[in-house]
Amino acid sequence: MAETSGYGIIILAAGNSSRLGKPKQLLRYQDKTLIRHVTQAAIAAKSTSVTVVTGSNADLIAKELDSLPCHAVYNPDWESGMASSLVTGVQHQMASQPGISGVIFAVSDQPFVTVDLFNALIDRALEGNAGIVASAYENTFGTPVLFSSKYFPALLKLSGTEGAKKLITKFASDVTPVPFPSGGIDIDTQADYQKLLGNS
Template sequence: MPRDEYGIIILAAGNSSRLGEPKQLLQFQGKSLIRHIVEAAVEIVGRNTMVVTGSNSGLIEHALDGLPCQFAFNADWQEGMSASVKTGIHALQSYNPQIIGSILAVSDQPFVTSETFRALIQVFEKSGKGIAASQYSDALGTPALFSTSYFPAILQLTGAEGAKKLFKRFPDDVSAYAFPEGRIDIDTQEDYKRLISGV
């Protein structure tokens, strides 16, 4: 059964300038990266999956045909990560005002699965803290779960700032989930070649 009290926001608005093609549509294990992560999210929170699009929005929506997710278009995607995070938070709260927290995830971490999301929720619930973040490469990152009490702070972010800024601002209210595979993300063609060759 989906966890109706949580949402998952997938940030997929960027134009992948370093890669030279939409990274969200790269194929991995028989499906696009965006479909991988959205299917994982839908398995955990069902229709409370919010996909934030911007550049290439039509292509991304087409790649997710048939999935019971929601879409939020970020017209200001060129302003950086913060605009997409805010678009997703606003859209999710409008869609389901009852949620108690949301995971923020990006579309280029190929090893995020439904188990990753489920484990983050478990860490969040057991710790009693307001933030549960993935830990890899000696740092905290996405996916990360924020209680709704942090939404006002997230909505204050500007420019290229992501929600990672809150890990530093509220270190005593962050619990960590060990996710070493989280260090793998796709920014360049070399990253992608390494991924598909298994190196």
């Protein structure tokens, strides 16, 4: 049985929230910022380490995470698209923990991500020896998503606006789902944020 200590969590927080007009990572929900919420959930999960990949507004985000036991890693190419942040996170993880079993990618704008969800992804990976464990919502698979280390070479080859979704689709036969009914709720616009606050 593999050790549960073998999975790192990488939080992708480099985007500039162009549609929202301000850093969505720093929006407040239930008395904490979205980035702090997902980072605290990741730290409390059965992960070995938590890495936050920053880009736009890196200083503000690093300051928000100041007191938390996580690594903020700056992606200088963040403007080129999501792939560069995935690559930055995987490279950091491989360098800091060479023998790691896999990583989970999470984003900062899914306000309903929980410790239990992170643990469910890890447990499912350990149980079924699954290569990819993805959150399932609204008839699709998405983040948070776990990739075993055998996918690191494929992740490192992603470029531009490609994201984890490309590999989830390409290796569909190796994907195990974990239900995350509220996974489709993310914050891209002011209207999304107002709706979230109105429902809380």
